[in-house]
Each structure stands twice: as structure tokens, then as C-alpha cells.
Amino acid sequence: MAESKKEQAPNNGAGTRRRGDVLENAILQAAWDELETTGYNRLTMEAVAVRAQTNKTAVYRRWPNKAQLIIAALIKFAPKPSLEAADMGDLRTDVVTFLQGIFKPLQAIGPETIHGIMSEYPGKEHPMSKPLPPRSEDALFAAMKAIVGNAEKRGELQPDRLPERVISLPIDLLRYEMLTTHGSVSEDIVVQIVDELFLPLVRASVQGE
Amino acid sequence: MAESKKEQAPNNGAGTRRRGDVLENAILQAAWDELETTGYNRLTMEAVAVRAQTNKTAVYRRWPNKAQLIIAALIKFAPKPSLEAADMGDLRTDVVTFLQGIFKPLQAIGPETIHGIMSEYPGKEHPMSKPLPPRSEDALFAAMKAIVGNAEKRGELQPDRLPERVISLPIDLLRYEMLTTHGSVSEDIVVQIVDELFLPLVRASVQGE
């Protein structure tokens, strides 16, 4: 009667036991689903495991904590902005298009998740923990540089006159806005950033000084 | 022997039981100390209560959760930037001075605490929860506006030509930097923001258009 540990339900009726990438993908998919339905704060490792039809052990074998797991899920499933620097023959159009492409993905992730990750992610010494990439390796920044580079080739502005801060300004501000504005950010913020800040700075670097 | 609940240690030997503001201040002080020594993430309500030599009940009677408690502690104890708009007869000097005054306090609070609060603070419906102030009521923004106003009076720039985004730009960027840059942010970021972004935009608004 003691109902010993032997009571292990046959997995599916057949002995189909997932391993390796199959299991890993199932967990990440579960994490992504759970993130979308429950939100970061209330998401638990156990819920992810249950949804993936496995158990916490299998999850912890791969990621040391919630933040790492969710980062992995984001990398795999979150909508990515296209990093192709649109080259439409006009700097303003290119930048606006690019920023608008960032807008949706950032919004999809949402401030709760970002704050949660940033909060729980101390870069602690854990065998499995990967550090967040430094600013200079930011893919979005690289894309902006490419866009500016195209404009330089076209002669819209003189080469190497734009400080890096100007180039990263649109991304930084957009991120800040998405991070601090709970509720809804209107999409015309992109146009504002470009027309009221970025382009005037570009013009200033051409004429002045 | 049963050691019933009657075993209540006399508070100090004398019946000095703190109430009202005295107790409230003790708790906030304890929260602040705990925040400095332990950090936001590992801070617990119980630890605060113990440090204040009281118990969780007294804490929860006043603040519904950690985020609210810490916000109250920050308001009471965190170093505040002076909101006096320095008026030294030069826009650049005024803005740099002002931003440098913000730098230290922001750094003292630290990204961990800010992210933690932003993460746990959903603006939920709780009788005791106060909403975060909207952007337009931002005291720092008001101070920047005052500084710009002084410059207008001096004739350094024409009135009402500066978009609000330009005015809030230095604060926004500084905040973003403090929020995302773990580790140390160099203080000359202030000068960069002013010289590479803000002042060029001011000049552009005077000349251009």
C-alpha cells in the first residue's frame, strides 16, 4: 500500500522520453508561453516545468535561475527587429523605419520583463550565467552606425563628424521611454525623437563647428 | 512549563512602547539601513522589522509591500538633488551644475533598487498604494524648465523655441545611463550630454528653422 516511488506513470503510454534539444526547446517554448500568459513576475520555474510536461530538475540543469531562462526564451522566441539597415536614399526615412522596427519588439517584451531581468541579474558568479553584452557590442547601435554610414556615402553628411552619443541617442531614448512609460507609448514618439532631436543634431554637425 | 504566550519580554525594562511617528520613523530608518547594507533584492520585511526592533505586523500596517516601504524610505532618507535652478549667468554652467547635482543621488540609490521597485510596482489596486507621479509633474523636469527660462530672460535663446523633448533630454539620458550601466558611470557623462547633445540642440533652435 505504501505506494512506493515505483509509481511512475508511463510517459505517453509509449516510452517516449525527450532529450537534448527536443526537451530544451520544449522548455523554452513553455517559458515563452508562460511569460506571455502570466507575465514575468508571477512566472515560476515550476509552472514552466509543468507546462513543458517535465519537472524543475530538467529546467535547473540548464539554466540557473529565472532570469537566465527567460533570457534564453527571449533570444529564441521574442520578435526581433530587423537589423538590416534600410537604405532608401534618405537618412530620415531610414532612421524612422529602423526605429519603428524596434518599437514593436521592445513593446512585446515589455517593461515588467526587462525590469525583472535587470533586477534579478546581478552577473553573479554562477557556472551557467552569461554576462549581459556590453554597450559597444550592441547590435542596434551597429545598425544605426550602418544607417549613418549610408547617409555619409550619399553625401548627406560629412564622414565621422557625428559623435557616438548622437548615433546612439535614438535607441537610448526609445529604450528609456519603453522602460519607464507603463501603459501605452504612442508610436509617434519615434518621429519626435528623429525630428526634434536626431536630425537637428545631424544638421548641426554639418553646418556648425 | 508550557511557556505560554504570556512570556513577553518587557520592552526596554520600562514600558516604553513606541507609537505613531516615532515607530514609523524607526521603521523607515531601519528600512534605509537595511537597504544600504543588504541591497534591495535581498532585503526582507522581516529583517526591517527586526532591525527596527518591532515586528512585521507593525510594518504591514503602514505599507502594503516592500516597494512601497522602500519608496517611503527613499523619500525620507535618500539624498535629494537640489532643485534650485542655479542661475550663474550662463546656460551651460547652469545645466552642468544641475546635472552633476543629480548624479550623486541617483547613483546612491542605484539601479538594483530602481529596477526592483519598477518591477514590483505595478500600480496595482491597493488601498495604500500611491501611483508614481506622471512625467509632467517631474520635479527635475520643472527645474530644467526654470534653468532654460533663466537663459531666455538673459537673451541666450528665444522664448518657447525649445521642444519639451529637448528640455527633458539631459535628465532622461542621465537616468537611462544610471539605470542601464551597472558598475561605475563616469561623471563626465554629464559634460558629454550637455556639450554633444543639449547645447547643439539649443543652438539649432536659435539659428535654424
Added chain:
DNA sequence: AGAGTACGGTACGTACCGTACCCTATATGA
């Protein structure tokens, strides 16, 4: 076939949350 590896499943100890409960000191006012 044999051995190592990794999954499945359970159970556990810990930590913290938020609340209920009761007792007691203090403030208040009839």
C-alpha cells in the same frame, strides 16, 4: 551487450510572504 548519461518523478529543507490571533500598553474622554 554494457556502461554512462540524462530524464522523470518525488520529496525535502529553506526562505519569505502576508495575515490571524491574542495580549498589553498607551491615549482619550466621559
Added chain:
DNA sequence: TCATATAGGGTACGGTACGTACCGTACTCT
């Protein structure tokens, strides 16, 4: 002055989630 309401002190509890240990078992690889 004494009764009463209020609020602090103290404890204990149920609940949730964490992260790990343990063990049996399916799968993989050679």
C-alpha cells in the same frame, strides 16, 4: 479616575516558490 478604543508587541500559521538531493529508468553510444 476609570472605562474604552486604539494600536503596538509577539507568535504562529498557511501558502508559495525556491533550489537541491535522491533514485529509478529510459535512452545513447561504442
